[in-house]
Amino acid sequence: MDKTYHPTEIEEKWAKIWSERKLTNENSNESFSQVIPPPNVTGTLHMGHSFQYAIMDFYTRYNHMSGKDAHWQVGSDHAGIATQMVVENNLLKDGISRSDLGREEFLKEVWSWKNFSEEKITSQIKRLGSTIDWEKYRFTLDDSFNEAVIKAFVELYRKKKIYRGYRLVNWDPSLKTAVSDLEVIRQEKDGFIWHIKYPIENSKEFITVATTRPETMFGDMAIAVNPNDTRYKDIIGKKVLLPFVERKLPIIGDDYVDIEFGTGCLKITPGHDFNDYEIGKKYSLHEVDGEIKISNQSSDFKPINIFNDDAWSNDNVPEPFNNLDRFKVRKLVLEKLKELNLLIKEEKHHISVPRGERSNIVIEPKLSYQWYVKTSEMASKANEAVNNGEISFHPENWIKTYFNWMNNIEDWCISRQIWWGHRIPAWFDNDKNVYVGYDEDEVRQFYNLDNRKLSQDEDVLDTWFSSSLWPFASMGWPNNTPDYDKHFPTSLLVTGFDIIFFWVARMMMMSLEFTDNIPFKDVYVTGLIRDENGQKMSKSKGNVIDPLDLVYGISIDDLVKKRTANLMQEGQAEKIERKTRKQFPNGIESYGTDALRMTFFSLATHSKDISFEFSRLKGYRNFCTKIWNAARFINGFPEGNKVFDPKNDNDIWINEEFVKSANKIKRHVEDYRLDFAINEVYEFFWSKFCDVYLEECKKSGKTNNLRPMLQKILIMMHPFAPFITEEIHSLLFDAQIIE
RNA sequence: AGACCCGUAGCUCAGUUUUGGUUAGAGCGCUGCAUUGACAUUGCAGAGGUCGAUGGUUCGAGUCCAUUCGGGUCUACCA
Known part of the structure; x- marks a missing residue:
C-alpha cells in the first residue's frame, strides 16, 4: 500500500470498472x-x-x-x-x-x-x-418513450380525462407559450393602484374603478359593484362609456365584489384576468355594435383580447395606444387619462406579479386553445x-x-407552443374538427374519416x-x-x-x-444544498460549486473562469471574481469522492436547507486518511486468522461493539437517516476500532484478529465509502467486496 | 389570507412526534500538553450552552400546551 492515500487515482480505476459492471442478484426474488x-x-x-x-x-x-x-x-x-x-x-x-x-x-x-x-x-x-x-439508460424523448407518451395521451383522451379548451392560460410572452400554474412564480413587490373615472352614459356622473392594470382597460367589458353596496345600488343596470374607445359597458351587481376594497367598484376584463374571466363567463358578456351585452347563453361569451402573442397591443386597441409593449401602453394610458382629468388617484399598493419560471418575464393571461388533464379524480x-x-x-x-x-x-x-418535446397526437381537418389517435392512419380508422386533409397539432407536451x-x-x-x-x-x-x-x-x-x-x-x-452562507447556489450569484471540483480540486484562476463564463447579466463578473478569490484564495483542494459522499450523508438531515461546509468535507477527508492508514498499519502485521476468532477480552469487546454498531447502522439506514448512520460509522471506526482496539493490539501484540475484523468493517462501510473500502479490500484480501 | 418549517456551543447542525427522566450531543473552530515510530498528522486533556422569549401542564420540559418575537418556505388571492 502507498504511504499516502491518493483518492483520485483509485477512484478513476474503480469508477471505470463499475460503469461497465452489472450487479447480478438476478436469482433473488426480492427486488x-x-x-x-x-x-x-x-x-x-x-x-x-x-x-x-x-x-x-x-x-x-x-x-x-x-x-x-x-x-x-x-x-x-x-x-x-x-x-x-x-x-x-x-x-x-x-x-x-x-x-x-x-x-x-x-x-x-x-x-x-x-x-x-x-x-x-x-x-x-x-x-x-x-x-x-x-x-438500460433511457431518455424521455427516445422513440420507445414516445410510444408510452402517445399511448398515455390517447388513452386519457378517450377516457375523457384529457380535453381541449379555449380559455385563459398563463402565457409567457417571451417564450410565446402557455405554461402551467406551477411554472408561474409570484413576485411580491410595491406597486400602484390607480383610481380611474369612467363616465356614466346620459349623465354627468362618473364611476370610479380601482385597478393595478390600467393598460387592460381596452379589454373592459363591464363594471361590477356589490349589489349590497348602498353607494352604487342605483346605478346597477346603467351603462358607462369606456374612455378612448367609447364602448358601452353594463354596470352589473355581483357579490364577488368586495365593498371594502379599493373603490368597491371593479372593471371586468375577461380577456386578461382570471377572475374577470369567470365573471364574464357568468354573464356571457359579448360585444354587439360597440355595446357590451349580457345574456344567459353561455355560448355568447366572447372576451375581448387586446394583446398579441408577444404582449404588444393589437388592433382592438385604438390609436395611439396600439402596437406598443404593454408597459408602454400603461404609461401612455395614464398620461392620457390624466390629461382628460379621469385619473384621480395613484395609490401605493402591494402587488404580486406573476413571472415565468424560466423566462422571468411577467406572465400575461391569454385566451387560447390548450390541452388539459382533468386532475380531481x-x-x-x-x-x-x-x-x-x-x-x-x-x-x-x-x-x-x-x-x-x-x-x-x-x-x-x-x-406548450414550443418545438422541443413530444408532439401532441391530435389532428385537425380544414373545418378545425379535432381527432386524437396514435397516428394519422389510426385516427382515420378510429373516426371513420374520408380522405380529407389532416394536419397534426403543432404543439408539444409539457x-x-x-x-x-x-x-x-x-x-x-x-x-x-x-x-x-x-x-x-x-x-x-x-x-x-x-x-x-x-x-x-x-x-x-x-x-x-x-x-x-x-x-x-x-x-x-x-433538502436543497446551499452554500456556506445558506444562499441558494446559482450561476448568477456566482456561488456554484461543481462536485467534481471538490473531488479533483481546482485552481483559483480556473474556478473564477468557470464562474464568470456565460453570465446572463453584464457587470456581474467582477463581483463574482472578487467574492470567489476572497473565499478560495488558493482554489479548492482535492477531497476525493468518498469524502464528498460521506459529507453528503452527514448532511442528509431532516432540514430543508443544507449548508455545504468545507470544514465538514475536510473532516471526512481526514476520516478517509484514517481508514487508509489503519489498513496500511494492519497490513504490516503477519496475516493471522482468516476468520475472526475472539481469544481475549479485547477481541470479544470489539466484536460486541461491531455487532452493536452494525445493528444501529442497519436501523438508521432503514429509517432513512443516513446522517445518523454515517455518525455511527465514524464513531465506531475511529473511537473504537482505532483508538481502543488497534492500540490494545499494538500493546499486547495479539494481532491475529486484526485482518478479519478489518474485513468485516470494510464490508460494512462499503456503501458509505465504496472506493476506499473496495481498494483496501482488494489489496489486502485479493477479492472484491461486490464482485 | 391559509399551511408548513426554522431559532440549541464561536460556526454548521443532530436531539423535539410514536417514547418528557439523572452531568444537553457531534463535526469544525478554540485553549493546553504530547507527538514525525500507522496517520498530508494524530493522541490526550479542556473551555464553551439561561436549548429565541414569556406563561402553563408535570415530581420533572430542549421535548407537551398557549401566547409572543425573529427568520424562511409553500399554496391561494389581491380590482
Whole structure:
C-alpha cells in the first residue's frame, strides 16, 4: 500500500470498472428498485444531483449486499422549455434565431446539444461511482418513450380525462407559450393602484374603478359593484362609456365584489384576468355594435383580447395606444387619462406579479386553445394511496405539503407552443374538427374519416407529462419487460422537496391511472444544498460549486473562469471574481469522492436547507486518511486468522461493539437517516476500532484478529465509502467486496 | 389570507412526534500538553450552552400546551 492515500487515482480505476459492471442478484426474488429523477439535458450536474445520487447509490449497493436484486434505473430528461432556451441562446450568439432555421433544422441543433450534454452528465454520474446498468439508460424523448407518451395521451383522451379548451392560460410572452400554474412564480413587490373615472352614459356622473392594470382597460367589458353596496345600488343596470374607445359597458351587481376594497367598484376584463374571466363567463358578456351585452347563453361569451402573442397591443386597441409593449401602453394610458382629468388617484399598493419560471418575464393571461388533464379524480386516487399508507414520505412532514396542494389541485395545462418535446397526437381537418389517435392512419380508422386533409397539432407536451410516466415507462411500459415485471412498483424514490408537486404527485396520479399500481413505496425527500452562507447556489450569484471540483480540486484562476463564463447579466463578473478569490484564495483542494459522499450523508438531515461546509468535507477527508492508514498499519502485521476468532477480552469487546454498531447502522439506514448512520460509522471506526482496539493490539501484540475484523468493517462501510473500502479490500484480501 | 418549517456551543447542525427522566450531543473552530515510530498528522486533556422569549401542564420540559418575537418556505388571492 502507498504511504499516502491518493483518492483520485483509485477512484478513476474503480469508477471505470463499475460503469461497465452489472450487479447480478438476478436469482433473488426480492427486488429493490428505484428510478433516478432524470436530470435535464441542459448542461452539467450540480451539487444537488450528486447529493441525491450518493444516497441512491448507497441504497443500491446496500440492498445488493443484502442479497436483493437491486436495480437503479437511469436516464435523462429532455426538459422542453429549459433545453430549447439553452439552444436558442447559443444560436443567438451567432445571430441565428429559431425561426431562421425552421422547426426541423432547429430540432437537429437541439438533438446535437442533447448528445453533448448527455455525454457530460453520464460521465459525471459514472465518475461518482454510481452502480448502474448503463445498457438500460433511457431518455424521455427516445422513440420507445414516445410510444408510452402517445399511448398515455390517447388513452386519457378517450377516457375523457384529457380535453381541449379555449380559455385563459398563463402565457409567457417571451417564450410565446402557455405554461402551467406551477411554472408561474409570484413576485411580491410595491406597486400602484390607480383610481380611474369612467363616465356614466346620459349623465354627468362618473364611476370610479380601482385597478393595478390600467393598460387592460381596452379589454373592459363591464363594471361590477356589490349589489349590497348602498353607494352604487342605483346605478346597477346603467351603462358607462369606456374612455378612448367609447364602448358601452353594463354596470352589473355581483357579490364577488368586495365593498371594502379599493373603490368597491371593479372593471371586468375577461380577456386578461382570471377572475374577470369567470365573471364574464357568468354573464356571457359579448360585444354587439360597440355595446357590451349580457345574456344567459353561455355560448355568447366572447372576451375581448387586446394583446398579441408577444404582449404588444393589437388592433382592438385604438390609436395611439396600439402596437406598443404593454408597459408602454400603461404609461401612455395614464398620461392620457390624466390629461382628460379621469385619473384621480395613484395609490401605493402591494402587488404580486406573476413571472415565468424560466423566462422571468411577467406572465400575461391569454385566451387560447390548450390541452388539459382533468386532475380531481386522479388526485383523489393518489391521496388514497398516501392515506392508507401504501406510499410514505420521509420525513413524514412532507405529506402535509403534498396534501396542501393536492386538495386544491386545478386542471393541468399540458400543451406548450414550443418545438422541443413530444408532439401532441391530435389532428385537425380544414373545418378545425379535432381527432386524437396514435397516428394519422389510426385516427382515420378510429373516426371513420374520408380522405380529407389532416394536419397534426403543432404543439408539444409539457415535459412533466412525460416525466410523470417515468417510473413505469423507463422500465418498458406499455410493453411487458422483465424489468417492469420484477422492479415495478419501485421501492424508493429519492428526490427534492421542490418537485413534489411538479413530479412526485403527478407520477402518483399517472401510475395509478395506467398501471393500477403506486409508482414507489417510500419517498425520501431531501433538502436543497446551499452554500456556506445558506444562499441558494446559482450561476448568477456566482456561488456554484461543481462536485467534481471538490473531488479533483481546482485552481483559483480556473474556478473564477468557470464562474464568470456565460453570465446572463453584464457587470456581474467582477463581483463574482472578487467574492470567489476572497473565499478560495488558493482554489479548492482535492477531497476525493468518498469524502464528498460521506459529507453528503452527514448532511442528509431532516432540514430543508443544507449548508455545504468545507470544514465538514475536510473532516471526512481526514476520516478517509484514517481508514487508509489503519489498513496500511494492519497490513504490516503477519496475516493471522482468516476468520475472526475472539481469544481475549479485547477481541470479544470489539466484536460486541461491531455487532452493536452494525445493528444501529442497519436501523438508521432503514429509517432513512443516513446522517445518523454515517455518525455511527465514524464513531465506531475511529473511537473504537482505532483508538481502543488497534492500540490494545499494538500493546499486547495479539494481532491475529486484526485482518478479519478489518474485513468485516470494510464490508460494512462499503456503501458509505465504496472506493476506499473496495481498494483496501482488494489489496489486502485479493477479492472484491461486490464482485 | 391559509399551511408548513426554522431559532440549541464561536460556526454548521443532530436531539423535539410514536417514547418528557439523572452531568444537553457531534463535526469544525478554540485553549493546553504530547507527538514525525500507522496517520498530508494524530493522541490526550479542556473551555464553551439561561436549548429565541414569556406563561402553563408535570415530581420533572430542549421535548407537551398557549401566547409572543425573529427568520424562511409553500399554496391561494389581491380590482
